[in-house]
Amino acid sequence: MSSIIQLLPDHVANQIAAGEVVQRPASVVKELLENAVDAKATDIKLIIKDAGKSLVQVIDNGLGMSVTDARLCFERHATSKIRQAEDLFSLHTKGFRGEALASIAAIAHVEMKTKQDQEELGHNIVIEGSKFVSQELAVLPKGTSFAIKNLFFNIPARRNFLKSDIVEHRHIVDEFQRVALAHPNIYFTFYHNGSELFNLPPSNSRQRIVNIFSGKTNEKLVPVQEITEIVSIQGFVSKPEFAKKSRGEQFFFVNNRYIKSGYLHHAIMAAYEGLLKDGCQPSYFLYLDVPPHTIDINIHPTKTEIKFDDEHALYAILRSSIKHSLGQFNVAPVLDFDRDANLDTPYEYKNKDASFPTIQVDGNYNPFSDEKPSKPSYSSSDNFRTKRSETASWESLYVGLKNDTETLVENTEIHFESEEVTASLFDDSDIEKVVNKTYQIHKKYIVNPIKSGMVIVDQQRAHQRVLYEQFLANMTIQQAASQQLLFPLNLFFSKNELELISELKIALANTGFVFEAEAEDHIVISGIPVNVTESEVSLVLEQLLSDLQEGIPENSFSQNDSIAKSMAKSLAVKTGTYLTEKEQENLVNGLFACKDPNVSPFQKPTFITMRVEDLDKKFSI
Structure with a gap:
């Protein structure tokens, strides 16, 4: 009987290992950059094309390899990092398993050029799918250059699982940043499709x-x-x-x-x-x-x-x-017992005596006396002297008032405003208003009575649905209203974030944003959507970049949908916000005017209905 268990061929084993080591082009970038760092390079260049799908090349000025090491580095479990199992607990290098280059060579076209400092000539090795195609001597500078072309050329199913170029490029940038931040003493440069993205000289x-x-x-x-x-x-x-x-x-x-x-x-x-x-x-x-x-x-x-x-x-x-x-660094609040100079007495008043007000009282004044003095018996100081006009007794003010009023009424028609007194507390129109009134519960839900019972609306989800459909309609017809800013906003972002914003610029313009200029490290916005305040602009864009961190959809509809969802989530009224009665009514009316009022943009219910029969069952227990 033949044995069932067999040893896998090397090229099959390498492809299986590549499933763990090489998940996307960013994995290749990570392995090659770390190898260059371990080779004691002081200048490392990363060159990619088509987000690494066509080319990933890393050039360093490190130690280089001999002809034997150049062949051996593509074998499985071949490494210079460890010698025995105990070395795993005292690692000072990046990689150590010896599977990276073997796995990469199994699924791509690899061209390696390497030369040691003491050698006159270097070696150029070409491998395609784990097979050595050629090896020859060449005139090369000191160091090593790896060019990985046509990644996953022999595994088309794996290649189809790769995301868009924008997504893959962002993963590569992430890996590059991690290595560059860990080694500020190394000169790093990064080129994508012929343009320089990063130029990082040695620094702290x-x-x-x-x-x-x-x-x-x-x-x-x-x-x-x-x-x-x-x-x-x-x-x-x-x-x-x-x-x-x-x-x-x-x-x-x-x-x-x-x-x-x-x-x-x-x-x-x-x-x-x-x-x-x-x-x-x-x-x-x-x-x-x-x-x-x-x-x-x-x-x-x-x-x-x-x-x-x-x-x-x-x-x-x-x-x-x-x-x-x-x-x-006084970032967190602390107790400060130092004297505040602002509470000190001003210099010009420091040696002056305080002036006290003088008060004189009339000791002969009797409030119960019938006789009223024609003049006050007390006198005020010169600074506060006032004159009192002598008037007749107050009864004289009303002498002849009745006759004058009757004459005025006869000659002039006067209309007096008075409150209308009704027989009942509510008239018919008021009763209708009370029935349709909305109520807010715990600053989260809005209750609206209806004929069959009542509707309970989640205010945050409802507002998300209203805003989502508004933004989506504006981007579809490309006629969004915009409010111009008196002073343009300068918003600072990283290079990666600015690249994403530039990709979304057309879609954002359809929502009401007006981009005036774009610099290396910031953008200038001169107009914003009508339902966005100036203080919310940076928050909206940050939330949008966060939601799209996995990449921007390829087609325009999915792109508009993602932007509308993100902006609706940022601008929707939050749970815990008090709404006036008018705001509650507008929100409820706006929700039921939507094309799909039942769910939020994130497929969560926006309202529930409770019938009178359901309430009766609760009280029948």
């Missing part, structure tokens, strides 16, 4: 952050520094007033390796407790240095998750160090 950590995210990033940063036996923390956090809706600018680096940690993120949010608005996220760039033997980084294929030995102590240290920094 703060300058590298500013060069990547541009805008007013330098004003937002608060330095954090804490050195203990367990961990050494350095980096920056943002001021609370610059918090955003999205979680884009949040970076943890452990031993110069980017990681994701919900536990450490919670520690930072705890440090900001009471300083952030609801739903806002702070930016942070934190570099943690811990002993290598106290962490395990081999728990995830992408090595972005780490297991710490003493997480509780690390949590407490991180939270307290950030709290200390926020208080030290």
Whole structure:
């Protein structure tokens, strides 16, 4: 009987491994950049075309490889990073499994050029689908160049699962930023389709952050520094007033390796407790240095998750160090016992005596006396002297008033306003108004009586539906009303965010936004939609970028739909907002005037109906 279990061929095993290592072009960028860093390169260039689908090329000036290493690096589990199992607990490099290049070579066309400093000639190796096509000597500069072409050429099903170029490009930018932030001493340049996106010369950590995210990033940063036996923390956090809706600018680096940690993120949010608005996220760039033997980084294929030995102590240290920094730089509210100079006595009044008012009282005045003095017996000071006009007794004011009034009435027709007194408390029209009146419950729901019972409307979802259909109609007919601003708004964004906004510019213009200019690090807006206030513009755009962080839809309808949903979510009246009776009625009427009033743009019910029979059943128990 033949055996059932067989060894897989190398090219099949490499394709299976590629499923873990290479998920998208950004995975290739990550592996090649980290290899260049491990090769002690001081200048690294990243070149991509068509969001990495056609070409991903990384050029470095590192150590280079010999002819033997150049062939061996494409074998499975071939690595220069570790020698024995104990090395896994004292890692100082990026990759260590030795599967990256073998997996990439199995699903793409690879051309590698490498040369060591002491060699006269370098080596040019071409591999297609794990097969060596050619190997020859070449005149090359010091370092290594990897060109990965036609990714997933032999796995068309996997290639079809790739997202749009915008989405894939954004993932590549994310991976590039993570490596560049971890190594500010290396010169990085990034080119996409022939245009330069990033040019990052060697600098310190703060300058590298500013060069990547541009805008007013330098004003937002608060330095954090804490050195203990367990961990050494350095980096920056943002001021609370610059918090955003999205979680884009949040970076943890452990031993110069980017990681994701919900536990450490919670520690930072705890440090900001009471300083952030609801739903806002702070930016942070934190570099943690811990002993290598106290962490395990081999728990995830992408090595972005780490297991710490003493997480509780690390949590407490991180939270307290950030709290200390926020208080030290007067970001968090503190008790200040210093004397306020504004409360001091002004200089010109400091040596003057206070002037007291003088009061003179008439001791002979008797309020019960019938005799009224013609003149007051007391006198005021010269500064406060007043004259009182002598008038006759008050009865003389009404002498002859009756006769004059009768004469006036005879000669002139006078109409007097008076309140109309009705026999009942409500007339018929008032009763109708009371029946149709709306009520707000807990600043969340609107109750409206109807003939069969009552309708209970969720005010936030209802307003989302109304705004959604308004924005969608405006973008469809391209006739949105816009209100011009007296002073244009300058809004600062990162390069990645500005690129997304430029892609959405036409759709946003159809909602009422007017873009006056676009610079390297900011945009100028001179007009906004009529139902958007000036203070809400930045919040609306931040929410829109956050909602579209996975990419902009390709066709225009899906793009308009996504923008309308995001803007409706940002501008809709929130739960806990008091609405006047008129606002309640307008919202209810606007909801039932919609094409689909039953659900919100996010497919959640906007209202429920309770019949009188349902209420009767409640009371029949």
